[in-house]
Amino acid sequence: MKHLLLLFFLSLPFVTAAQNQTKPYLNLEDARRITAAAEEKAKAEGRNVVIAILDDGGHLLSLIRMDGVQIGSVDVAQAKAKSAVYFKRPTKVFEDAMKGEGSARIGGLPGAVGVEGGLPIFKDGIIVGSIGVSGVTSAQDGIIAAAGLAAY
Numbered sequence: 001m002k003h004l005l006l007l008f009f010l011s012l013p014f015v016t017a018a019q020n021q022t023k024p025y026l027n028l029e030d031a032r033r034i035t036a037a038a039e040e041k042a043k044a045e046g047r048n049v050v051i052a053i054l055d056d057g058g059h060l061l062s063l064i065r066m067d068g069v070q071i072g073s074v075d076v077a078q079a080k081a082k083s084a085v086y087f088k089r090p091t092k093v094f095e096d097a098m099k100g101e102g103s104a105r106i107g108g109l110p111g112a113v114g115v116e117g118g119l120p121i122f123k124d125g126i127i128v129g130s131i132g133v134s135g136v137t138s139a140q141d142g143i144i145a146a147a148g149l150a151a152y
Helices: 002-019 028-044 072-087 091-098 103-107 138-150
Strands: 050-055 060-065 118-123 126-134
Touching: 028 050, 028 060, 028 126, 028 138, 050 072, 050 138, 060 072, 072 091, 072 118, 072 126, 091 103, 091 138, 118 138, 126 138
Parallel strands: none
Antiparallel strands: 050 060, 050 126, 118 126
16 A cells, blocks of 8 residues: 555656646736727727626636626626637627528527627637627627737
């Protein structure tokens, strides 16, 4: 038994070293910069929205709800962002597909949101997160999300 424990503890540095490999990721500073740019665009257009930024696992990094936005947009912005990060594509792709013959198939995809306003965020070709915007029309949400993404 002592030998097994010794072998286990001796192998720990090797396991730890293997887990320290790095990949691009979205940090809080990035999330704040993207959020600020999207908020600035929304204000410039006289719109109030919810802006959600998620990491590559679909976990919330940043969320703001501008004054006067309906509470339901909090969940919608997060759902758009989650759809964008899970499927690695803009939610506009699903919105467009819902207009075609495959709408029943698209509507049945778990987590797919068929409303514009969710965009994946890539760095060096690797998905690092997403932005979701909700509060105005889907096209307006998409424009605001794109302005946020442009700041990354």
